[in-house]
Amino acid sequence: MIARLLLRVVSWSVMAYLILPLLVIVGSSFTATSYLAFPPQGLTLDWYGRMLGDGSYLAAFGTSTLLALVATAAALLLGVPAALAIARCEFPGKKFLLSLLMSPLVLPHVVLGAALLQYCAALGLMRSFTALLVGHIVIIMPFVLRSVLPQLTPEQRALEEASADLGARPMETFFLVTLPQIRSGLASGAIFAFISSWINVELSIFNTTAEMTTIPVKLFNYVQYTIDPVIAAVSSITIGVAALAIIILDLTVGLHLLSDRR
Template sequence: MLARSTIRAIALVCLAFLLLPLVVIIGASLTTASYLSFPPQGLTFKWYGAVLADPTYVRSFLVSTVLAACATAAGIAIAIPSALALARHDFPGKHILAALFASPLVLPYLVLGSALLQFTGYLGFSQTFMALLVGHIVIVTPFILKSVSSVLTRDHVVLEQASADLGASPWTTFCRITLPLLKPGIITGAIFGFITSWINVELSIFNTTGALNTIPVQLFNYVQYSVDPGIAAVSAITIFISVVVITLLDMTIGLDVFSDTKNNRQNT
């Protein structure tokens, strides 16, 4: 009993330590002072109003959201067939292809951003939304591929073979058997991929312009010349959006699906 209480106390302390920066950011965004301060000197929502009234911030939020959503969707479309091919088939160059997919995880994003700028400049569409999208697909796909690959088991093949034996077409088997079984890995990878795209600065900064900025690049440029509670307000808005998204995911699909899948894999 004592050991359990000690573990619970340590867990609560660790949780408080992780939540403390979020509390500081939200508190600093509510201050009435014209500079960052915590505890806040009075409470006001004027910095949130200033951020939402600034068209550059609103445009940056929209660009980041659309960019992350499109990159995640494209990454899912690439990762699912790639994961199935790498897990179930042997072919020449398989290991090279797997290493190629994993390379964005180890290469610095600054290097990728610089290379992307030169590549898209050669093709004539540098510093455009399409150039950003190509780069973000490159860095998002490995996360989704790893997540999807992690849920593939031998049982999947048996179920697919049973479906085929019962007369289902390959497309019906994929839609009704394979895809539902991959759902936890797809959702997990999509979350990681979306977050990776949303917070990226290093790759994005090479391909943005004054009219095409993601929110992390917008903040990076802003803090070089001014530091005020508006920055904390933008960060707090991002935190609120994350909480809302996670809550909606839990209400719609249930986040316990991930732990259930892990337990099933261990039991298998």
């Protein structure tokens, strides 16, 4: 009984620990004081107005969004064929290839960012959108593979064969049979990929400039000098985007985490 109670107390304290910082950021973005105050004193939307009035924040939001969208599209275009080949074909070095494609998940991003800075400088692409993009594609592709691969099961394979036997061309089979069946894997892979790109600092920081920067890098550079409620407002917007992504994920695919039906 005491163990149960202790478990309950620990669990809810940990949940509180997980929620508190985000609550503080969103709360203090509404404060009427010129410094960060939590609980907020007074209530104002001034800091959001200040953010909208500063073109550099909007530009950074634009860069981040474009980068995450293009990187996600590219990761799907590269990742889905790779997943198909890995699930469907036997070839030498398959295990090695899969670990290579998944390795950006454990590789320190600072190391990869540094490598891409040096490499892209040699190619004349230093601190360009392309340099940012290729790095983001590399680090988000594992999310696509991880969500799509488990859905390419033998049962799903049998349907593809049936489709081919009935005279469908390979492309028809892919678009009419395979794609609809791996839809939920594609959706969750794409959302995880998009968000991983959208929130990245450690990789982006090497290839951004004062003019072309993503929103997390801009926040990082700003926070090191000053902390003010504008930063809290910008941060709150990114928390809102995260919440939106999770709700979309939950409503479309379902967050089947921590439950037995998967």
